[in-house]
Amino acid sequence: MSSPKPEEPQTHPPRSILHVDMDAFFAAVEELDNPSLKGKPVIIGGTPEGHGVVSTANYVARKFGVHSAMPAAQAVKLCPHGVFLRGRHGRYGEVSRKVMAIFHEVTPLVEPLSIDEAFLDVTGSIRLLGEPTEIARWLKNEIKTRTGGLTASVGIASNKFIAKVASDLDKPDGLVCVPPGEEKQFLAPLTVKRIWGVGPKSRETLNSLGIHRVKDLQERSEATLVARFGQEFGVHLYRLSRGLDKRDVVPTRKRKSISCETTLGEFIPGERSEDIERVLLSLCEELGHRIHQEGVWGQSISLKVRDQSFHTTTRSQSLETPIHLTQEIYRTARKVLRERIDLRGRKLRLLGVGLGHLITDGVVQMDLFEAERHQKEEKVQNSIETIRDRMGRFAIQRGNLLKKKSPPENSSPS
Ligand code: TTP
Ligand code: MG
Numbered sequence: 001m002s003s004p005k006p007e008e009p010q011t012h013p014p015r016s017i018l019h020v021d022m023d024a025f026f027a028a029v030e031e032l033d034n035p036s037l038k039g040k041p042v043i044i045g046g047t048p049e050g051h052g053v054v055s056t057a058n059y060v061a062r063k064f065g066v067h068s069a070m071p072a073a074q075a076v077k078l079c080p081h082g083v084f085l086r087g088r089h090g091r092y093g094e095v096s097r098k099v100m101a102i103f104h105e106v107t108p109l110v111e112p113l114s115i116d117e118a119f120l121d122v123t124g125s126i127r128l129l130g131e132p133t134e135i136a137r138w139l140k141n142e143i144k145t146r147t148g149g150l151t152a153s154v155g156i157a158s159n160k161f162i163a164k165v166a167s168d169l170d171k172p173d174g175l176v177c178v179p180p181g182e183e184k185q186f187l188a189p190l191t192v193k194r195i196w197g198v199g200p201k202s203r204e205t206l207n208s209l210g211i212h213r214v215k216d217l218q219e220r221s222e223a224t225l226v227a228r229f230g231q232e233f234g235v236h237l238y239r240l241s242r243g244l245d246k247r248d249v250v251p252t253r254k255r256k257s258i259s260c261e262t263t264l265g266e267f268i269p270g271e272r273s274e275d276i277e278r279v280l281l282s283l284c285e286e287l288g289h290r291i292h293q294e295g296v297w298g299q300s301i302s303l304k305v306r307d308q309s310f311h312t313t314t315r316s317q318s319l320e321t322p323i324h325l326t327q328e329i330y331r332t333a334r335k336v337l338r339e340r341i342d343l344r345g346r347k348l349r350l351l352g353v354g355l356g357h358l359i360t361d362g363v364v365q366m367d368l369f370e371a372e373r374h375q376k377e378e379k380v381q382n383s384i385e386t387i388r389d390r391m392g393r394f395a396i397q398r399g400n401l402l403k404k405k406s407p408p409e410n411s412s413p414s
Pocket of ligand 2: 021022023024025116117
């Protein structure tokens, strides 16, 4: 005899998951640093001439219909009086690190999703810190105080999916809690586009079947959905529409190092140091770009060379001051190459450079000279990153890379 399958219970014991998402992040940081922007429509990423793509817009600009990923030309039409800013990625990374550090004060189970949002599993923190809503209020308050005024929106629920939907419902400065057991009714009135994985195409198909709200989806059986959408997506729709999501919060393991290497298209004799250093610069450029994007600094550098007889030499060196900019990486790597690797009589086949002992804290002690040079180089790097964000990776190269085409065959991150 078979009894009807009971509704699948949420995981036991119930978990308390928070999804925290900063409001209009890049734009909010710009307003924070320049209060005269408050109340004006601020658009990040595009130019007033209509070049590029919008990264984000503040809530004033959103009223005019401007949003992320919109071509700037369209944003200019919708909001001609908008303040268009290029964006300062180094600064956003700095604020992001500050915010992520606050998350870690509440629980070690922090899973960052992007520069301004993360899942936190606070189940184990409740005994010590209080109910999830209290923890959420504390987080919002600390973020505001320690950043000097930024707001975040928080969703609280028994799983990741519901927490993420919840954090988005009352933006900006929102706090939405979905008590365990109320997931299904919380989702019912929302449109199906809220369901993770439902893009414009599947939304169209769902709409054509008369499914507009999650409630309509909840009325379909699992078998019906599987028959229409296939096993995987059908089950996915069935489960998520009922608010069932077993995924754990997976704290990102700290990466210990980032490196780039390239196999050269032709062997370069060790004596041709200018050519070798040009290859090194292009590797450092790639490394600088990646490390900049991840918002980390390296406390050690390593060099790797392989020659025609497959003999590999590696040299590592710890650094007094952590580094993260292309120019700094290049200067340090070149010094190690010049002083610690003997290339005489060898023909280079492979060259690699890496940064190790990574730290995420951007507050680094420097002497005055270093700080000044760092500031200048950071400006250069930020401009390069902005142009690359806008026009692609190869839109801009440093002058010394353009002199002569170096012969790398491929360059691979590792
Ligand atoms: P989001 O959190 O998606 O957006 P947001 O913080 O600007 O606004 P919201 O209040 O809706 O959360 O993204 C965080 C930052 O990431 C955003 O400020 C800019 C950047 N970003 C892009 O550069 N391109 C994009 O397409 C998106 C979506 C975001
Ligand atoms: Mg955000």
